[in-house]
Amino acid sequence: DAGVTQSPTHLIKTRGQQVTLRCSPKSGHDTVSWYQQALGQGPQFIFQYYEEEERQRGNFPDRFSGHQFPNYSSELNVNALLLGDSALYLCASSFVQRHEQYFGPGTRLTVT
């Protein structure tokens, strides 16, 4: 049973650029959530997608956007990158009616 997968593993971008991160949920899961984890801190909720729509959003600016595809996979897009966007970006999947979220290995984004 495949778990949550994310790509790429690492990414280095320049300030002002745009980035797209990808996530495939655990088999059978229909809901995908994205989190940002800064060094030494717990994950911070960005948003959640279900039925190809954003249904919950945390305190992140509009530069952060996402998409969910019919096969439940998801993308996180960040525009106009800032140095402070450097972090580990985690994707988590779940069943819509369940609160247990299962995390992928993350994408380490470095903005220079």
Place this chain on the structure above:
Amino acid sequence: GQQLNQSPQSMFIQEGEDVSMNCTSSSIFNTWLWYKQDPGEGPVLLIALYKAGELTSNGRLTAQFGITRKDSFLNISASIPSDVGIYFCAGQEGTTDSWGKLQFGAGTQVVVTP
């Protein structure tokens, strides 16, 4: 920012000792989850709790959902070297607009010495 207060921040223990950590929130939660994260990896779900007073075990791990619904506790018995890592509590408030939003504590770093 994070609304969960997790303590202690770090623990240095000897192999075989028991470990206790806790998490408190300023608001009522309807779900508490405990995760472990190893360096360079994503958090791994250890235990999920859904009812006030609930006590749930997973091997040597035991977690409790506080009666006030504003706290949770995790105990690790007879620690072994592979227990090393960062343990996070996470919770979800019992409001409609919080559905699916997990709030995380800052983590408890556990170091086990032989």
